[in-house]
Amino acid sequence: MPRLTLKAISKRFDRFQALDAVSLAIPDGAFLALLGPSGCGKTTLLRLIAGLEVPDHGEIRFDEHVVAGSSAFVPPEQRRIGMVFQSYALWPTMSVRGNIEFGLKVARLTAQERAARIDEVLDVVGLRGLGDRRPHELSGGQRQRVALARSLATRPQLILLDEPLANLDAHLRETMLAEFRRIHSLTGATFVFVTHDQDEAMAVASHVAVMDRGRLEQVGTPEELYRRPASPMVARFIGRGRTLPVRVVRSEGGQTRVMLGQQFLDMPGDAPVGYGWLSFHASDLRRVAEGGHLKTELVGQVFQNGAFLSHCLPSEIDGDVVSVPLAERLAPGTPIDLAFTGGWVIGDGDTGHGAVDVTGRSSACRPAVISLR
Ligand SMILES: Nc1ncnc2c1ncn2[C@@H]1O[C@H](COP(=O)(O)OP(=O)(O)O)[C@@H](O)[C@H]1O
Ligand SMILES: [Mg+2]
Secondary structure: OEEEEEEEEEEEEOOEEEEEEEEEEEEOOOEEEEEOOOOOOHHHHHHHHHOOOOOOEEEEEEOOEEEEOOOOEOOHHHOOEEEEEOOOOOOOOOOHHHHHHHHHHHOOOOHHHHHHHHHHHHHHOOOOOOOOOOHHHOOHHHHHHHHHHHHHHOOOOEEEEEOOOOOOOHHHHHHHHHHHHHHHHHHOOEEEEEEOOHHHHHHHOOEEEEEEOOEEEEEEOHHHHHHOOOOHHHHHHOOOOEEEEEEEEEEEOOEEEEEEOOEEEEEEEOOOOEEEEEEEOHHHEEEEOOOOOEEEEEEEEEEEOOEEEEEEEEOOOOOOOEEEEEOOOOOOOOEEEEEEOOOEEEEOOOOOOOOEOOOOOEOOOOOEEOOOO
């Protein structure tokens, strides 16, 4: 049974549609990343799940209980969830133990139970022995661990994290991502982790829900989003993907034949016949001496990961710059003939509205269902 179900959730601020019919089902124990560009509605969705906002339409359920909908609204303090924010939101004058204890007092645990619970969560987040420090005596990473410990102390089944690593430097972010994964499997709680950083989302989550302009574009595992994006937006957002316009001339059983400029290409994909997009990554391109699929001209190179990542502008079709790693430094203007070794063909239709299931097909009003393997 899904732990958390969102059914066609919409939210408007004045005349701005912040969320538009978002449907999603998150199973017990999942680690879901909500990923999308700044302003796409991630925080709004998290606040609705927490009960800090009320949806205009739709329904939110925890297990079988409706917590927000036309017939019911459960206030945040009764939803039994933990929240962790970018800003930590710790009380500066209270010790680490005091910060963690507050929620336990509200939950009416005895002093002895509270002390035991605080020791337990300090152990979980790796802060044993630092309980008497004040927040200003801790590093940023330690403060975020305190915030996490506080959210875990009441043993909620659902933890919501809103860009919890945004204030940390790159090295610490990586350490903390590993910590979040460890703590997630240790506690068995369902985690919903908001981020605008796709590397972060792909590194930490079992499933990623990509949002754009208030809509849910696609839900899937990191590999599915990378290899089989459901929309051009997802294709471009994940893994620095690129897209080129194509004409799909044949489509059958997950295989398509497309026209890229004057060239025919056979590619996996699920696009119907008509206009579409070929989506690919730098690793799907290879330079060939002749007979490639895409003629380009070098516009620039950057040395990256031991190769020259080369930006090439298509010369015979109207398309954006594509990037390919090359072994040598070349002069701008050099003609580069490229062949595709992989890619995925997406239809030009609007797949972004309402519910999307894990395979990326639109599914009118059925919530996107994630299955844990
Ligand atoms: N209380 C509010 N009043 C008016 N507009 C808001 C409010 N909260 C959010 N918005 C708008 O809704 C959109 C989505 O915001 P938000 O959910 O914070 O995005 P994200 O977290 O993805 O960056 C933004 O354009 C934001 O300006
Ligand atoms: Mg936000």
